[in-house]
Amino acid sequence: xxxxxxxxxxxxxxxxxxxxxxxxxxxxxxxxxxxxxxxxxxxxxxxxxxxxxxxxxxxxxxxxxxxxxxxxxxxxxxxxxxxxxxxxxxxxxxxxxxxxxxxxxxxxxxxxxxxxxxxxxxxxxxxxxxxxxxxxxxxxxxxxxxxxxxxxxxxxxxxxxxxxxxxxxxxxxxxxxxxxxxxxxxxxxxxxxxxxxxxxxxxxxxx
Amino acid sequence: xxxxxxxxxxxxxxxxxxxxxxxxxxxxxxxxxxxxxxxxxxxxxxxxxxxxxxxxxxxxxxxxxxxxxxxxxxxxxxxxxxxxxxxxxxxxxxxxxxxxxxxxxxxxxxxxxxxxxxxxxxxxxxxxxxxxxxxxxxxxxxxxxxxxxxxxxxxxxxxxxxxxxxxxxxxxxxxxxxxxxxxxxxxxxxxxxxxxxxxxxxxxxxxxxxxxxxxxxxxxxxxxxxxxxxxxxxxxxxxxxxxxxxxxxxxxxxxxxxxxxxxxxxxxxxxxxxxxxxxxxxxxxxxxxxxxxxxxxxxxxxxxxxxxxxxxxxxxxxxxxxxxxxxxxxxxxxxx
Numbered sequence: 329x330x331x332x333x334x335x336x337x338x339x340x341x342x343x344x345x346x347x348x349x350x351x352x353x354x355x356x357x358x359x360x361x362x363x364x365x366x367x368x369x370x371x372x373x374x375x376x377x378x379x380x381x382x383x384x385x386x387x388x389x390x391x392x393x394x395x396x397x398x399x400x401x402x403x404x405x406x407x408x409x410x411x412x413x414x415x416x417x418x419x420x421x422x423x424x425x426x427x428x429x430x431x432x433x434x435x436x437x438x439x440x441x442x443x444x445x446x447x448x449x450x451x452x453x454x455x456x457x458x459x460x461x462x463x464x465x466x467x468x469x470x471x472x473x474x475x476x477x478x479x480x481x482x483x484x485x486x487x488x489x490x491x492x493x494x495x496x497x498x499x500x501x502x503x504x505x506x507x508x509x510x511x512x513x514x515x516x517x518x519x520x521x522x523x524x525x526x527x528x529x530x531x532x533x534x535x
Numbered sequence: 536x537x538x539x540x541x542x543x544x545x546x547x548x549x550x551x552x553x554x555x556x557x558x559x560x561x562x563x564x565x566x567x568x569x570x571x572x573x574x575x576x577x578x579x580x581x582x583x584x585x586x587x588x589x590x591x592x593x594x595x596x597x598x599x600x601x602x603x604x605x606x607x608x609x610x611x612x613x614x615x616x617x618x619x620x621x622x623x624x625x626x627x628x629x630x631x632x633x634x635x636x637x638x639x640x641x642x643x644x645x646x647x648x649x650x651x652x653x654x655x656x657x658x659x660x661x662x663x664x665x666x667x668x669x670x671x672x673x674x675x676x677x678x679x680x681x682x683x684x685x686x687x688x689x690x691x692x693x694x695x696x697x698x699x700x701x702x703x704x705x706x707x708x709x710x711x712x713x714x715x716x717x718x719x720x721x722x723x724x725x726x727x728x729x730x731x732x733x734x735x736x737x738x739x740x741x742x743x744x745x746x747x748x749x750x751x752x753x754x755x756x757x758x759x760x761x762x763x764x765x766x767x768x769x770x771x772x773x774x775x776x777x778x779x780x781x782x783x784x785x786x787x788x789x790x791x792x793x794x795x796x797x798x799x800x801x802x803x804x805x806x807x808x809x810x811x812x813x814x815x816x817x818x819x820x821x822x823x824x825x826x827x828x829x830x831x832x833x834x835x836x837x838x839x840x841x842x843x844x845x846x847x848x849x850x851x852x853x854x855x856x857x858x859x860x861x862x863x864x865x866x867x868x869x870x871x
Binding site: 372375376378379380382383385386387391392393394396 | 574577578579580581582585832833835836837
C-alpha cells in the first residue's frame with residue numbers, strides 16, 4: 329500500500345456544496361427566464377413552513393429555548409470565575425488561608441488588600457482581608473497562585489447589592505462553619521460543566 | 536341594494552353599532568399586540584409575554600397603563616397642531632373604514648325581537664368608501680413625519696407617500712375584477728354573490744394574491760413596513776411620538792389589519808355565509824382570525840424589501856398583473 333492516501337491532505341472537499349457561480353444572464357430572454365424561475369420557486373413558502381414547524385416544535389415538542397431566569401437557572405461551569413470563596417479545612421474547620429500574601433502580590437488590578445499578624449502560637453493569622461470588587465477584573469490569578477486552594481472562584485454571580493462592600497470582607501467570602509459539609513472543592517482548571525453532556529451538538533458538517 | 540334606508544336601520548341602532556365597533560375593535564387591536572408578540576415568540580421558540588397575569592394576558596392592561604400615564608412629549612420645533620392631530624387621523628380613518636364593512640350575518644336579538652343588520656351603514660359604494668378611508672389614512676403618517684422636525688420622520692413620511700399611494704393603485708385594480716363579476720360596490724352584495732358556496736377566490740386567485748400583497752403594503756405590515764423600518768430609519772414617522780399618541784398609531788394600524796382581513800374574507804373568501812356545518816358568524820370570525828394570524832406568520836418568516844424593490848414590485852409586476860387580470864376577466868365575462 330502506497331502512502332498516497334495518507335499524503336492527500338485535501339480531506340474536507342468531498343461534501344462541499346459549490347455555489348452556482350455561473351455568469352449572470354446577458355440578454356433579455358435569459359434574464360426573463362431567470363426571473364421566471366425565481367418567481368416560481370417556492371422559497372417564500374419554505375420560509376412559512378420553517379416558522380410554522382418551529383412553532384410546532386416550541387409548543388408541542390418541548391423545544392422552547394427560553395430559560396425563565398430568576399425561576400430556573402442553568403448550571404454554570406466549575407471554571408466560571410464569579411465572586412471569590414474562602415475555603416476552610418475540612419478536618420479542623422479553620423480557614424485555609426496561611427496569610428502568605430501571594431494573592432495580594434499577583435493581583436493585577438491591585439484590588440486585594442490583606443493584613444496579617446502572629447497569633448499566640450506564632451502562626452500567621454489573617455487580621456484584614458478585603459477584595460475591592462469595583463476594581464476586580466475576575467482574572468483568576470489569585471485563585472491560581474494560592475498554594476493552599478484557600479481562595480477560589482465560587483459560582484455566586486448574582487451580585488446585586490446595596491454596596492459592593494457587602495461581598496468583599498473575609499467573613500463574607502468564607503464558608504460558613506455550619507455549612508462546612510456543603511463546601512465545594514475547586515475541581516481544577518480542566519473541569520467541565522455538570523451539564524456538558526446536554527450541550528454536545530453535532531458539528532455543522534454532520535448536518 | 537338600493538340607496539333607500541331600510542326600515543330597520545334606526546339612528547339609535549347605528550349609534551349603538553358605532554360605539555360597539557369602536558369599543559370592540561380597539562379592544563381587539565390592543566389584544567392583537569399581545570397575540571402578535573405571542574405568535575412571533577412561539578415561531579422563534581420563545582415564550583413571549585409571560586409574567587403579567589396568567590400566560591401574560593394582562594400584559595395588555597400593563598401596556599395600556601404605561602401608554603396612558605406616559606409623559607406626552609411634543610418636540611420643540613415640531614408643528615404642534617399637526618403633530619397632535621396626526622395620530623387621530625390614523626385611528627379615526629381606520630375606525631371610519633370599519634363602518635361600511637359587514638362582519639356578521641344579519642340577526643334578530645332574541646326576546647326583544649329587534650332585527651339587526653350587522654353593518655353600521657350599508658352604503659352602496661361600500662368598497663370605494665373603505666378604500667377611500669384607508670387611503671385618507673395615509674395623511675396620519677405623512678403629516679406626523681413632516682410635523683415632527685426629525686429627519687427620520689421626514690424619510691418615514693416620504694416613504695408613506697410613495698408606498699401608500701402606489702399600492703392604492705394595486706388595491707383598486709385587484710378589487711376591480713371581483714367588482715366587475717358581482718356588479719356592485721356593496722359588501723353585502725359581495726357576500727350574497729358567494730352564498731352558493733363557491734368563493735370568489737376560485738374565480739379570481741390572482742386578484743386575491745394581489746389584494747393581499749397590496750393590503751400588507753397599505754397596512755404597513757412586515758414585508759413592506761418601510762415607514763418605520765427600525766434598522767434603517769429609527770422608527771420612521773413615529774420616531775418622536777410617545778405615550779398615547781404613539782398608541783393611537785398602533786390602534787389604527789391594528790384596526791386596519793382587521794379591516795383588510797374583513798375585506799379579504801367578504802370579497803374573496805365567502806364572507807359570512809354558512810359553510811358545511813359551520814354557522815356564518817363562526818366562519819367569518821375564523822377567516823378574519825386566520826388572516827390576522829397570516830400577517831403575523833409572514834412577519835416571522837419573511838424579510839423586508841428595500842424601497843426600490845417595493846416600487847419595482849408595485850409598478851412593474853403587480854400593476855401589470857392586475858390590469859391583465861381585469862382585461863381577462865372582462866373578456867371572459869363578454870364571452871360568457
